[in-house]
């Protein structure tokens with residue numbers, strides 16, 4: 201997987217930028233506020249239709265502009281064609297909320313089709329919330345990871361989100377508790393089926409990610425995390441078990457069971473890292489999850505994703521940099537932000553883009 205060129209217009213810090221990429225490692229340089237994080241976020245957007253900083257599309261539009269455009273051309277291995285193929289993608293979002301996506305010239309009016317095209321694994325300062333933050337952050341991690349390799353998972357998530365929206369609307373309408381019970385029964389059946397499908401896919405993906413974590417720890421860079429593991433053991437649900445809490449759902453006007461409340465636990469020994477990890481440890485665990493996610497993608501698709509590393513300086517002890525560079529050599533393409541490539545030492549043979 202290789203992003204050959206990237207163009208952005210009116211995207212946060214970047215007024216207009218076009219880069220053609222030829223080297224395996226691109227060091228994105230520039231002073232504070234120059235737009236380094238923004239550039240990596242643009243690549244993440246092309247892979248997911250979303251900002252990796254948790255920003256809304258409207259927040260991504262540069263102040264004073266009426267739209268943003270993010271586009272790129274990437275190369276990927278196509279097992280059907282038996283070789284490398286190249287795709288052009290371009291996403292536009294306007295202040296009126298209009299979305300326009302072009303993939304190889306075909307126009308779509310939503311960004312969901314970006315998922316499963318260009319694949320990325322990313323780390324930035326927000327990644328520590330994977331360890332320290334709310335369950336929703338971990339769900340986003342696992343959702344994008346699986347969906348980028350498995351279209352049926354993405355379809356199950358979309359179907360789940362649609363049925364939950366309809367059920368929530370019905371629960372809100374129900375007011376005094378009088379709701380269309382048979383329609384709620386139908387929704388509960390669908391929610392239970394989709395939840396169990398999603399649980400099963402998350403279970404096998406998280407088992408693979410956990411295995412990749414163990415191998416990466418054995419490689420050395422993550423040695424201090426030798427007893428870190430993932431615990432994920434959701435109980436399958438049934439329409440009956442959801443029906444059993446219907447009174448509570450009616451009272452709260454919300455769905456109170458299903459995979460939208462799911463979470464996985466990061467453990468060190470038997471302790472939950474969310475409560476016990478220092479900030480430095482949390483960042484290292486998040487970096488480990490980034491690399492383990494990349495290994496998962498390679499295992500499923502046969503190709504490493506594009507690796508996006510933002511704000512790593514200061515988070516990794518200098519003696520470990522050599523091991524990090526060794527790990528980067530696995531990837532076909534890496535983007536790494538830095539104030540100054542020289543500060544990263546001679547171990548990094550990178551081409552730099554200065555903003």
Ligand SMILES: Nc1ncnc2c1ncn2[C@@H]1O[C@H](COP(=O)(O)OP(=O)(O)OP(=O)(O)O)[C@@H](O)[C@H]1O
Nearest residue numbers: 212213231232233234235236237238259261262263
């Ligand atoms: N919607 C927006 N319109 C214009 N400028 C924006 C917008 N959102 C953020 N910025 C500006 O972008 C800059 C931050 O960009 P970014 O985070 O990409 O910089 P950076 O080079 O990664 O900085 P640092 O080295 O400090 O991490 C800030 O100056 C901020 O004011």
